Amino acid sequence: MTEDNDSSTMNILDIDDDMYVKPRTRHGFQHSDTGQHSRDERDLLQTSNNNLTKERDQLQTSYNNLTKERDQLQTSYNNLIKERDQHQREIEKLKIKGNVALNGVATQSSLYNNRYASDAIDGKRNTHYGSCTHTQKDRNPWWRVDLLNVYRITDVTLTNRGDCCPERLDGAEIRIGNSSENNGINNPRCAVISHIPAGETHTFQCNEMEGRYVVVVIPGRSEWLTLCELEVHGTPAGRSCPEGWKTSGSSCYYTTTVIKTWEESRKDCNERGAHLVIINSREEQTFINGLYGPGNETWIGLTNVDTEGTWKWVDGTPLTTAYWKTGKPSSSLGADQDCVAFFHHSSDPGEWNDEECHKSNNWICEIF
Template sequence: MLPSESDPTLTKMEIEDSSALLAEGQSKFQYSVLELRRRPFRTVSVCLGVLCLLLLVGIIGQAVHHNKVEANQQNKHSALLKEQDKLQENLKTVLRDRAELRGSQSRLQDNYNHLSSRMEELETNDKINVESLETSQAELQTSVATLTKERDQLKTSQSELQRRNEDLTKANDFMQKSHNSLSETKDKLQNNYKSVVKERDQLQNSYNNLTRAKEQMQLDYNVLYNEVEELQARHNLSTSEKDKLQSNHDNLTLQNEVLQKGYAILVKGMKQLQAGFSNLVTERDRLSVVNRNLTTERDALEARNSNLTAERDQLQKQLNTTIEKITCLPGWVKFQQSCYYLSSSLSKKTWSNSRSDCKKKGGDLVIITSPEEMAFLNGLITARGEFWIGLSDSGQEANFVWVDGTPLVTPFWAEGQPNHHGGKEQDCVEFWHRSSGNGAWNDEQCTLESSWICEI
């Protein structure tokens, strides 16, 4: 902007100098520098004002930022404290789970070693007997069905033996309690018997003392009686002495009667004590007979329990032998006493169609009853996905039942499941694969299509 002639701070000389500079073709930059030199105080004032404004804005922003940072730090500190408590609880849970997992790992390692050796044998046998297996597949299916029936029968027998063992254990506990009660009663009777014997001894001592006193009184009486006879002989000598002796004789007679009554009372008390002692002896003999009978019955129950235990062990050995003889069809994987079939991740069906496919293969959708089986299935699945299992509550809401009709006892739900997400009827259960752990369950709509797991 050109300098105004009305500016009082510019002199005429300065105006002429500016015009001269413009006339000489100086650059705009030089002109601006010259203008700033001629008005330094205004420029400095503007710069200081802008700088103060910037400092004020910076201070306000710094204060707001500091308040936000302090609030965030406080929230983070509270969250960290909560997270610390939660981590401590999780640490305890993890320690317990680690101990359990170590035991499970040891068992799984043993099972893995056994399965590895068995797998090598099966691979060798498979290479040798491929052609014979193809020709005898129908016979193997019949054998598998027979073995399955035998397995079910063995399971039923095992359950019955388990129930009998529990009944015997309860009976044994009852007998043990009865024996302890009888022992306590016997101890009490023994203490009572000792107390009665002690009282009897005391009464016997009292009786002996009274007997000795009586004998002494009898001797005194005899002596007095002799003296009375002597006095009677001397009756003619002194009537007054006779009366006196008669009085003494009467007193002694009264004392003798009193002693006789006391002796009768003691004899009666002794008879009562004798009767009570006889009753206690009879009761003790009866309790001894009852105790012997109970002991005999307990020994018989223990022998029966031992026989049942031996029979159970024998059946378990037979079951294990039968399980070891079971071989799975090609495409199936063996675990414990069952064979498992995992459908392709590209093949997906509804829950009912998946079950129909398992039935065509001679099995049904898998039934999971243990953490070891969960871990095995989770390891059998090589990629993340969802697989139908044989569990649903289509019959009654929230009452999950396996495909064989047994109710759900040991669940392995994922966190927050089952939840009927979105208010939909999620009546069928699927298996969620996890990269670590044993996997989990989720309820889902039966009409959705997923992969599936079969079991024979």
């Protein structure tokens, strides 16, 4: 037995040192590959977590950058809107500043409650009653501005009344031209106003129509005509007159220092490619009055030599608006006074007198 025990001990002790002996645990031998696997998984999870954290931080940075860019874009957009609005206001100011009607002379078919024609060219787009023109309920009521010069008109802008009756302008016509005959209503038409809502401003394109007069007329019915503002935009037609001639509106005028009979004066104008002056408006009458000093007399292109009592201009058109001296004309009373001279005054726009055609006076020529 002793030998057997010694032999067993020797067998155990003789185990090769190079052999791995697994230590005992409570439940037996411990498995080293399981621990290594856990460590590997833990390292992978940590690495994954680190990568996710890094990606999260990168995404947060990207988000912050995008938010910053968004805010910058919003600021830029807001600035652009402000600039746009500012430019729009500047354009409106330039339009008002470039409104050639501001220096014109306005008239209308009648006056209602002291609402004058000039209220439509005061540069204000106020739409309440106190800032607008107003006629009586006329048949074919009209409003007209004399621009005092001929313009190539690009557009006309109208502001309608805001507190009442916007439909009154429905069907109104805008007419532009150089004739004041029939209050300018016979001039070519730029546009027909279908409707402008209450208090609104509409612009009508006129394609550079040339004219001195801009007229708004409501044809074919009895109506009150009300305009709160009328703006005219265009450029001077820029007529070039011969040297020594004077310019007003679309016409050129030539004044003389010598005197001749009416027929000789007419012939002289014809030789200059012109005619004896034809006066179509009070504004032109006033301009002609200023060409000579008070007390002077000058021949104009008006005569009744063809038919006694029927006064016509040298271009064959009948006389419609006259500025006769009190008690004139008198040729119908038997006197041989068939030609008309202009009496120049110091203050009023002057007046006309029928005289004998063989009398000698200065004269005024006109080129349209």
